[in-house]
Amino acid sequence: MQTIENQTFTKKRIELDGTQFQNCTFVECLLVYKGTDGTAMNGCQLDNTGFAFEGNAAKTIELLAAMHKGGFAELVEATIATIRGEEVQQPGTAQA
Known part of the structure; x- marks a missing residue:
């Protein structure tokens, strides 16, 4: 790099x-x-x-926006919380 x-x-x-x-x-x-x-x-x-x-990164943002609007807001919000460095349990995963 x-x-x-x-x-x-x-x-x-x-x-x-x-x-x-x-x-x-x-x-x-x-x-x-x-x-x-x-x-x-x-x-x-x-x-x-x-x-x-732009490009692939823009497609990822479009996917997250569509998921958020399409009934998967909890999953998208958990992903954003992870980006912020917050400890969250992703929906659909078991706790360790």
């Missing part, structure tokens, strides 16, 4: 896939994740910067 350190990006479209950002600043940028490779952002700052999903 490529590493970019200590850079400031202004008014740019930044594709995140395959890149690790360390101590970077993004000012009025659009961060885009396509889901083709991993990414990491450590010690970075965002200033009026947006985030978008």
Whole structure:
């Protein structure tokens, strides 16, 4: 994975896939994740910067939205809680 350190990006479209950002600043940028490779952002700052999903990542978001609307809100909410680092029991799984 490529590493970019200590850079400031202004008014740019930044594709995140395959890149690790360390101590970077993004000012009025659009961060885009396509889901083709991993990414990491450590010690970075965002200033009026947006985030978008495209390609495979967008399809995953569409699936989660459809599941949420289609009667599986509990499962989607548990997934989001896991992303937040909360300990939750996924619906349909036995406790250990």
